[in-house]
Amino acid sequence: MMSPIEVSVLTKAAPSASSASVQVDNFAVLIDNSKSINHLHQIHAALLRRGLHHHPILNFKLQRSYSSLGLLHHTVTLFHRTPAPNVFLWSSIINAHSHSALWDCALSYYAQMLAHHVQPNAFTLSSLLKGCTLQPTTVVHSHAVKFGLSSDLYVSTSLVDAYARGGDVVSAQKLFDAMPERSLVSLTAMLTCYVKHGMLREARLLFEGMGVKDVVCWNVMIDGYAQHGCPNEALVLFREMLGKKVRPNEITVLAVLSSCGQLGALECGRWVHSYVENSGVGVGVRVNLRVGTALVDMYCKCGSLEDARKVFDGMVGKDVVAWNSFIMGYGIHGFGDEALQLFHEMLRVGVRPSDITFVAVLTACAHAGLVGKGWEVFDLMKSRYEMEPKVEHYGCMVNLLGRAGRVREAYDLVRSMEVEPDSILWGTLLWACRIHNDISLGEEIAEFLVSNDLATSGTCILLSNMYAAARNWVGVAKVRSFMKESGVEKEPGCSSIEVNNRVHEFLAGDIRHRRSKDIYSMLGKMNGWLKARGYTPKIDLVLHDIGEQQKEQSLEVHSEKLALAFGLISTSPGTAIKIVKNLRVCLDCHAVMKMMSKISGRKIIMRDRNRFHHFENGSCSCRDYW
DNA sequence: GTAGGGTTAG
Numbered sequence: 001m002m003s004p005i006e007v008s009v010l011t012k013a014a015p016s017a018s019s020a021s022v023q024v025d026n027f028a029v030l031i032d033n034s035k036s037i038n039h040l041h042q043i044h045a046a047l048l049r050r051g052l053h054h055h056p057i058l059n060f061k062l063q064r065s066y067s068s069l070g071l072l073h074h075t076v077t078l079f080h081r082t083p084a085p086n087v088f089l090w091s092s093i094i095n096a097h098s099h100s101a102l103w104d105c106a107l108s109y110y111a112q113m114l115a116h117h118v119q120p121n122a123f124t125l126s127s128l129l130k131g132c133t134l135q136p137t138t139v140v141h142s143h144a145v146k147f148g149l150s151s152d153l154y155v156s157t158s159l160v161d162a163y164a165r166g167g168d169v170v171s172a173q174k175l176f177d178a179m180p181e182r183s184l185v186s187l188t189a190m191l192t193c194y195v196k197h198g199m200l201r202e203a204r205l206l207f208e209g210m211g212v213k214d215v216v217c218w219n220v221m222i223d224g225y226a227q228h229g230c231p232n233e234a235l236v237l238f239r240e241m242l243g244k245k246v247r248p249n250e251i252t253v254l255a256v257l258s259s260c261g262q263l264g265a266l267e268c269g270r271w272v273h274s275y276v277e278n279s280g281v282g283v284g285v286r287v288n289l290r291v292g293t294a295l296v297d298m299y300c301k302c303g304s305l306e307d308a309r310k311v312f313d314g315m316v317g318k319d320v321v322a323w324n325s326f327i328m329g330y331g332i333h334g335f336g337d338e339a340l341q342l343f344h345e346m347l348r349v350g351v352r353p354s355d356i357t358f359v360a361v362l363t364a365c366a367h368a369g370l371v372g373k374g375w376e377v378f379d380l381m382k383s384r385y386e387m388e389p390k391v392e393h394y395g396c397m398v399n400l401l402g403r404a405g406r407v408r409e410a411y412d413l414v415r416s417m418e419v420e421p422d423s424i425l426w427g428t429l430l431w432a433c434r435i436h437n438d439i440s441l442g443e444e445i446a447e448f449l450v451s452n453d454l455a456t457s458g459t460c461i462l463l464s465n466m467y468a469a470a471r472n473w474v475g476v477a478k479v480r481s482f483m484k485e486s487g488v489e490k491e492p493g494c495s496s497i498e499v500n501n502r503v504h505e506f507l508a509g510d511i512r513h514r515r516s517k518d519i520y521s522m523l524g525k526m527n528g529w530l531k532a533r534g535y536t537p538k539i540d541l542v543l544h545d546i547g548e549q550q551k552e553q554s555l556e557v558h559s560e561k562l563a564l565a566f567g568l569i570s571t572s573p574g575t576a577i578k579i580v581k582n583l584r585v586c587l588d589c590h591a592v593m594k595m596m597s598k599i600s601g602r603k604i605i606m607r608d609r610n611r612f613h614h615f616e617n618g619s620c621s622c623r624d625y626w
Numbered sequence: 627g628t629a630g631g632g633t634t635a636g
Contacts, residue, residue, distance in 0.1 A: 028627080057627050065630080091628055126629045157630045195632095200632040219632045251633050258634085290634060297635060325635045332636095359636055392636070 024055060031061040037069050060088050067096035087118055095127035122152040129158035132164030151179075157186040164193030184210070188217045195224030215249055223255035231259035232496075232503050235268060250291060253281055257294040261301035264580035264607050265498045269298045270307075289315060293322045300329025303578055303605045305613060308324060320346075320354050328360040333612045334621050336368025343377075355387055362396030366403060367611050369625070373399040389417075395425045402432025403625050411441060423449075423456050430462045434469075435625065442466050450482065457483070457490045458583075489596035494583045495559035499570045506562040508554075516567065522565040527556060527598050530592060538588040560589045560606065576603040584608045584626065594618055 027047065034040045044062060059082060079085060079093045090113040097106035109260050110128050113120065120128075125144055132140060141159055144150040150159075163172035167245050173476070176182075176190045176326040187210050206363070207213075207221045218241045225234035226342055234419035238256050241248065248256075253276055260269035273295055289484050292315040299308035312318075323346040330339035343361045346353070358381045365374035365418040378397055381387050394417050401410035410429055414421055433442035446463040449455040467475030483489070496505045504513065513519060537555050559582050567577035585593070585608040597604045598618035606613045614621035 032627095059629050065632065088627060095629070121628090122627095123628045156632050183630085185631045190631090192631060214631095216632050223632070249632090254634065255632090293635070310630065321635055323635095354635095356635065363636075582632080 022052075024058060027052065027058050028061055028532050031058065031065050034065055037071065039063055040069060054082075056086065056088070060092060063089065063096075064092055067092075067099065072096055072100050072102075084116075085118075087113075087124065090118055090126055091121070091124040094124060095130075098127050098130040101131065102406040103109075103133075105368045106131060107136060120147060120149075122149050122155050125149055126152075126154040128278065129155075129162045132162045132166075134163070134168055135483050137162040137166055137168075146606075152185055153179075153181055153186065157183065160186060160193065161189040164189065164196060166574050167197075168199050169193060169199075184212055184214060184217065188220060191217055191220050195220055195228075198228050200224060200228055200230065201545060202226070213244075213246065215246055217356055218246055219249075219251045219255065222252060226255045226259045226262070229262075232505065234259040235263070235265070235503070247281075248275075248279075250288070253291055254294050256293075257298045261298040263496055263498065263503050264302050264502050264578055266299075266302035266578065267305060267498055267501050268503075269295075269302050272298075273307075273311075289317060289319060289322060290569040293325050296322065296329065297325040298533055300325065300332070300609065303333075303607065305329060305333060305335075318351070320357060323351055323357050324354065324360050327357065327364065330366055331360055331364030332610075333614075334367045336364045336370045336373070339364030339368075340370075340373060340377075348398075353381075353385060355390060355393070358387070358389075359396060360393050362393060362400065366396050366400040367622070368547055369400075369403055369623075371400055371404050371406075373620050389419075391417075391422050391425055393419070394419065395428055398428045398432070400424060402429060402435070405436050407432045407436050407438050407441060411445075423454055423459065425466060426454065427458050427462065430459055434462050434466045437466075437469070439466055439470055439472075445590070455482075455486070455488060457488050460488055461490060485513070491583060493559045493581065493583045493586075495563040495579055497563040497567050497577070500569070504563070504566060506559045506566070508562075509557040510559065510562055513562075513566065515569070518569050519562060519565045522569050523556065523561060526561070526565060526568075526596065530595055533595060533599070535591070538591065555588050558583060559588050564593070564596060564604065567604075568602075574601065576605055579604065579606045581606065581608045584610050585613065590620065590624075590626075594620055 005446045027043065030043050034043060047058060047062070052058055059078065065076045065079050066078070075093065075096050079089060079300070082089060085093075090109065094106045094109050097103075097109060104126055110120070110124070120143065125140060129137065129140055137159070141150070141501050144155050144159065148397070148554065149155045149466045156175055156430065160172045163175065172190065179186060187206065191203055191206050193391070194200070194206065203221060203224055203256055203511070207217065210217060213443070218237070222234045222237050222241070225231065225237065238248070238252070241252070253272060256272050257269060260272060276291060292311055293313045299305070299311065308326060308329055315322060323342065327339050327342050327346075330342060339361060343353075343357070346357075355585060358377065361377050362374055365371075365377065378389065378393065381389060381393070394413065397413055398410045401407070401413065407429075410432060414425065414429060426445060430442055433439070433445065442463060446459065448457070449459055460479050464476050464479040467473075467479065492507055494505055494507055496503050498504075506513070560579055563579045564577065567579065571577060585606060590613070593604050593613070593615045595605060595618065597615035604615040608626065610626055611622065613626065
């Protein structure tokens with residue numbers, strides 16, 4: 001419905017007694033308030049009837065409104081019909097293209113503007129910088145200096161942002177340090193720069209020094225932690241944000257859910273879920289697709305497929321990302337058939353799979369040992385969807401074949417593929433060699449890795465474990481000295497467990513925990529129970545060249561065992577214990593978890609780097625392959 | 627009459 005003023009402005013045939021400037025003002029208001037394309041077309045028609053379309057302000061506003069409604073081509077047409085556009089119109093057309101991610105066009109309009117001898121102002125440059133890569137940024141920077149705009153707050157903020165995006169932290173820092181004044185936005189631009197480059201200490205220092213903090217800078221800091229392997233810090237900061245009464249938005253929620261997923265913090269994830277539903281953040285008519293997908297992912301990673309299913313079934317208009325998360329969820333839990341079923345359902349409803357879909361389906365096949373199905377899907381990817389398999393897809397196939405004991409076949413596949421193998425793929429193949437005791441192939445691969453400078457701590461330790469299992473101590477010593485010489489360090493194993501909404505982290509031999517004494521006393525009891533049932537520690541897994549007794553002790557304090565001991569003393573009898581480990585679970589710990597699930601009568605659900613293990617009554621859902 | 631910082635599955 002049109003308002004009375006609109007009716008009068010749009011329908012009056014001739015200007016009334018009111019002055020022309022009042023009419024222009026009225027049109028300006030109408031354009032600014034127009035919310036639909038139709039509406040804007042009506043106003044545009046009225047302007048044409050009155051010959052007002054060349055009025056500089058109305059023409060400008062019309063162009064801006066068309067582009068903000070997504071009709072860039074209308075804006076472009078009007079722009080090209082404007083004789084001698086002024087700096088406002090040039091800035092606006094540049095901004096319109098920047099907003100549509102048409103960076104090259106924006107740059108080309110800028111070049112044309114200069115060719116027409118129109119001098120840019122601060123608005124022009126900040127619009128232009130939005131999408132500049134490093135090379136044009138340096139050029140625009142020099143223009144800013146030339147036109148005396150380099151100390152403008154908006155221009156310098158945009159420059160900091162542009163250098164940061166281009167990866168030139170030094171220039172970004174230099175500009176930032178030289179800024180005569182800084183706004184919240186410029187501080188956030190620098191904060192983003194630090195975070196993007198993993199400089200979390202610098203970021204935190206800057207963040208703490210910021211007097212006023214809005215939701216954007218909280219998001220940058222929280223997401224920074226979430227994306228750089230510090231999900232616990234992200235959650236702590238999120239709680240602090242709530243305490244400061246800053247209202248989170250959808251972006252906050254996405255970062256926090258990702259953190260919960262990484263930590264396997266189910267209680268915390270559930271809390272965020274109910275927060276989402278009660279606060280209306282990220283909720284349209286129902287939970288929106290992105291938040292929904294993040295919830296599905298979180299629930300899968302926290303071990304609750306039931307909750308993931310509930311969210312997934314309630315989502316409308318599921319896209320490929322949503323399907324992928326759930327397929328992957330089933331996969332890492334070892335439910336291959338369910339993952340395949342989901343995949344076929346997705347194809348049936350007409351969603352086109354992406355390359356990540358195939359990673360998810362093949363991962364699921366690998367974890368469930370579905371060799372035939374895996375090959376079918378791998379072929380389908382090439383034949384029906386005409387996708388070239390990437391190294392990740394080959395990695396899945398190697399995992400699949402390796403698990404099935406077809407290590408040589410896996411090796412042949414690697415040698416026949418056209419893409420360059422990466423260290424993850426080599427690690428997968430080595431893992432298969434280790435599981436199936438193919439030492440000669442393992443050595444061959446390891447030598448290749450060492451001579452090509454591809455050896456990582458993971459591959460070195462696998463090889464050392466293989467030698468140790470074969471009682472080849474010379475081999476073990478060789479690997480050990482290689483690691484020492486080349487500075488390859490073992491990534492420390494870390495296990496975490498969520499109790500009472502807090503995540504507790506343990507490293508091997510950790511004594512920092514408040515209840516450390518109780519934990520070690522439980523550990524002692526566990527060892528008594530285990531030994532009474534005939535458990536012998538798998539000491540050949542220990543890398544170090546130390547005495548047998550010390551090897552036993554070093555195994556006993558593995559991080560996952562500490563987490564289990566803490567779980568046993570701090571949760572109610574009969575409840576499931578959920579542990580998350582950053583590396584793959586070690587063979588000895590896996591055996592201990594199996595036995596302890598029987599001894600304690602508890603379900604133990606452990607997520608390692610690779611997949612979920614559900615330990616129950618003495619056995620594991622992975623059927624001893626992982 | 628105009629502009630700058632945060633967004634996704636392995």
